[in-house]
Amino acid sequence: MTALPVTLGLDLGTSGVKAVALDRQGQVVAEAGRSYPLLTPRPGWTEQRPGDWADATLAALADLSGQLGELGAVPLALGLSGQMHGAVFLDACGEVIRPAPLWNDQRTDAAVEEIERRVPRADLIARTGNRAVTGFQLPKLVWLREAEPQNFARTRHVLLPKDYLGFLLTGEMATEPSDASGVGALNLARKDWDEDVLGALGLSPDLFPEVVNSWDIVGGLKAQVAARTGLPARLPVVAGGGDNAAAGVALGLTSQRPEVGSVSLGTSGVLFVPLEGPTPDPGGRVHLFAHADGGYNLLGVTLACAGALQWLRDKLAPEVGFDALLTEAAGVPDGADGVTFLPYLAGERSPHMRGDLRGAWTGLSLAHGRGHLTRALLEGTACALRDAFDVMRPLSGVTSLLATGGGARSDLWLGLVSGALGLPVKRTDREPGAADGAAILAMPAAGLFPGLSGALQALGPRPGATVPPLPTHRARQQHREAFGRLYGPPRDA
Incomplete structure (x- = not known):
């Protein structure tokens, strides 16, 4: 029997993670998912534990891998998507410091005011495409510095939710423009971190990961992850896109x-x-x-x-x-x-x-x-x-x-x-949803299409x-x- 080539897509949502496998025609051949809790420790606060994301993701991938084995399908690459704006704070060893505030968290009113005091709103919009917004990641980092200085002092990296999954799966830290532009500090014209904005806030660009293309490979699946999920070691993992962008790709x-x-x-x-x-x-x-x-x-x-x-x-x-x-x-x-x-x-x-x-x-x-x-x-x-x-x-x-x-x-x-x-x-x-879009973003890396534009033209509903x-x-x-x-x-x- 001829092996069926597929690409995988992961979407880290607010209520759960979804994993899908698409064939070259964009059809879903297998899917799996797991849920995790939402934490609301105070009014207006919404958080989740990155460890819960990790456990759910590995379980969903193991389930998906088992289905692919029964189908005789061969995964060629894995793309990422997820809820935007969340903040995963990591120490120098890559360990999670505290639960991650989410996109709908409202604790950052004072941080938003501070950002727009230091960077005029018109300048911020011209550079990043957006005003400061309570749900964005940048105000969360400013909030951490003021509210939890001991945790801020330990912070060496801050990742978006789906990029934390990429780090979990490959050991590499990277992001891509569609999700990074929801941080609040990405220069949209250059698609890189705006050092002037960050400098005005006393923050180092080194806190943030490298920005690559959404269809670029960020690393290969770690051996221990492969052993736990049944997926191939060194399976290419592609940067992917924020959930709205990935859903747009799927459409x-x-x-x-x-x-x-x-x-x-x-x-x-x-x-x-x-x-x-x-x-x-x-x-x-x-x-x-x-x-x-x-x-x-x-x-x-x-x-x-x-x-x-x-x-x-x-x-x-x-x-x-x-x-x-x-x-x-x-x-x-x-x-x-x-x-x-x-x-x-x-x-x-x-x-x-x-x-x-x-x-x-x-x-x-x-x-x-x-x-x-x-x-x-x-x-x-x-x-x-x-x-x-x-x-x-x-x-x-x-x-x-x-x-x-x-x-x-x-x-x-x-x-x-x-x-x-x-x-x-x-x-x-x-x-189709964001997980489908993540799998489509992985198709050029898998060799199923010469470029993303070909995949978009061929696979849209x-x-x-x-x-x-x-x-x-x-x-x-x-x-x-x-x-x-x-x-x-x-x-x-």
Whole structure:
């Protein structure tokens, strides 16, 4: 029997790690996963133990290896992906010093203020593509210096979550631009650490790993890891990409075709728009990151999207299924008969960058029922995405979007998003994730494609029919008015 060549992809998520094996056609031939706990030792703090990541990763890879053995598949390379912005602090021996603060950790308000006192916001955005953000890695390092000076004194290296996995697997420290641009200290034009920014903060660039291309090999699988997982020793490990960039790779989104972006209706709502060059929003209201294909991308994030619908169902209608809620909402007209929902259940990222915003229904009367509440919620999330897209539109050439995430199964929700954004939205024939993108990023190193561009052209999912847009004019008008009544005009970010 002829051996089946495959590449492996690892995605280190917030709730668990996923490992997949893809064949040359981009089809998943095996997959495995493990979960691990989320630590919340104080209000606003979210942490995880890198040791838990390590145990889960090795177990998932061992499971995957066993499946590949049964299939007669031969792994040729392994790519990495993972949650962005987290901080793994290591001592001189490479040992973990403390649990890793995560992307949604909010302990760094004072550190953000310190960064922007020392580096003017306009200069920071011009250099790194972003303002200082509480979730980014750089403020976590500044926080460690002030809050835990004994731990900071021991720190010799700081790694992003997926790059810690790379170190675990190979013994080598490296990162790549798509994840590194979420640190807050990467010069996007040069795709290397900005010594002026770090110098202004009294930090050494030596704390951070070397920046390589997303498709570069960072090392080979260590013998002890191979023995524990059953994978080949010296298996090439490829740098990979941050989770959003890797998911974009899996969808075939490339800076060479900047007219096609994506919208994800997951727990959060995410707009991903490729760019050929580093063009930031001067106010830093949306993120500018390096893309894993060598180009760039804009990222707009509303923090409560499908998570808001989950909250409504869990708290107000636990006995009702999602399909029933959506059917009720479909019978309500644009503007939900005057009911408006502001979806800021967890504060808001793009474009407001305000953790103090909160959710609200307004315009309620005795004539309204559950269907109005649900319709207003769907419209509110679509309007929040429109707020972010209003910033992104003049910076990009995007003309259509591919839809992903659990909310994308709803024609109603996608139609509202399409109507709010004024863009055609299409589903795809399959919905690959970040682990798939990591495996695709490993394919050039495996020799399955001569370069990443060939893999992207060959393996992207096929777009389906365009979802008919639905009117949102009244909902958008109500959204603006309700925001103004509660929070005043949007603040300059």
